[in-house]
Amino acid sequence: MIYTITLNPAIDRLIKVKGTLSKKRTNRVQQIEYDLGGKGLHVSHVLTKFKIENKALGYIGKTNQPLMENILARKNICHHLLAEDGASTRECIVVLDDTHAGSLMITENGFSVSEENHFKLINFLNQFLTEKDIVIIAGSMPPNYTIAQLLEIINTIKHKKCFIACDLSGEALAAVVDKGINFIKPNQYEVEVLFQNKQTTLIQKMKELTRQIDYVVVSLGKDGSYVAHKDFLYQVTSPTVKEQNDTGAGDVFVGTFIAQLVQGKNLETIMKYATGCSASKVTKQNSTDFDVKEAESYFSSISIKKLGSDDYVIS
Ligand code: TA6
Secondary structure, three states: OEEEEEOOOEEEEEEEEOOOOOOOOOOOEEEEEEEEEOHHHHHHHHHHHOOOOEEEEEEEEOOOHHHHHHHHHHOOOOEEEEEEOOOOOEEEEEEEOOOOOOOEEEEOOOOOOOHHHHHHHHHHHHHHOOOOOEEEEEOOOOOOOOHHHHHHHHHHHHHOOOEEEEEOOHHHHHHHHHHOOOEEOOEHHHHHHHOOOOOOOHHHHHHHHOOOOOEEEEEOHHHOEEEEEOOEEEEEOOOOOOOOOOOOHHHHHHHHHHHHHHOOOOHHHHHHHHHHHHHHHHOOOOOOOOOHHHHHHOHHHOOEEEEOHHHHOOO
16 A cells, blocks of 8 residues: 655645736736645545555644545545644645746645644554555645654654655755655755755765665756666656646656556656656646646657766765
8 A cells, every 4th residue: 555644735726817927916816726735645646546546644624624525535535634623724825827937836834733633643554554555755744743753653654664755845854864765856955955055966965865765856847857766867857848837746756756666667667757747747727637648748858868887886
């Protein structure tokens, strides 16, 4: 089984305005749509689309639970989310306009999770995880959730010997990297923060990270990604597409990467699907849609350069 954990889920409120979004002007709304939000839940959606059994774990607020449950049902997300009394799942506002120049995201902070629900999550992991499982933890931490609580989750999963993938940032990313996990996907700025701006190249930093982490993906946005695995580093370019909304593109990358990995595909195929599906997501207006056939049509314009062992050998 694959479990995703979203500690701070969201409801994405997509607001499409007419013309060009501008400050000091009345931006008239053309269309509003609610979509699934939160990185782990997005990964669950991708896995579900690839018909891979998975369960979404984490927390949701009771106050707007019906709206969230409705979105989860619409997206076919199998879940065991713990509901928090007197709390609302945060809204993440994504504003789009007619210019195809990218989206604007304004996100609420989320709610504080009770000790009780944290322990319920730990108990669930203790009770159900087995060595064969994969756990993906993605997204920001709720307010007041401590690094110690995050590490308690990581230690519980590590104790069960599961494959652990994390799409975290800042302090949370640094803490899990120190523990040694199996997959991370920071962007280049998050890598710099990890090394506190140490004067080494990005490639040297990735090399360092692969000492403790099996798959290190550094996303470079429209410029593609670097993927490091074992002794080698791959430079992957992204196809040029007409952008509608890049929200969720990174989550589609992570979900597709894991989906291909569990299907036993080779790394080149994994990288092509992850890059292609993520590019397809960018062409869609909401936060979750992507098209696998469209992704495959991009394959010929995705280049994967394997940097030789001279460039990147682990000493
Ligand atoms: O990656 C996209 C997304 O999951 C949005 O749907 C939105 O809810 C946001 O990210 C939340 O990001 P955060 O880092 O705050 O968990």
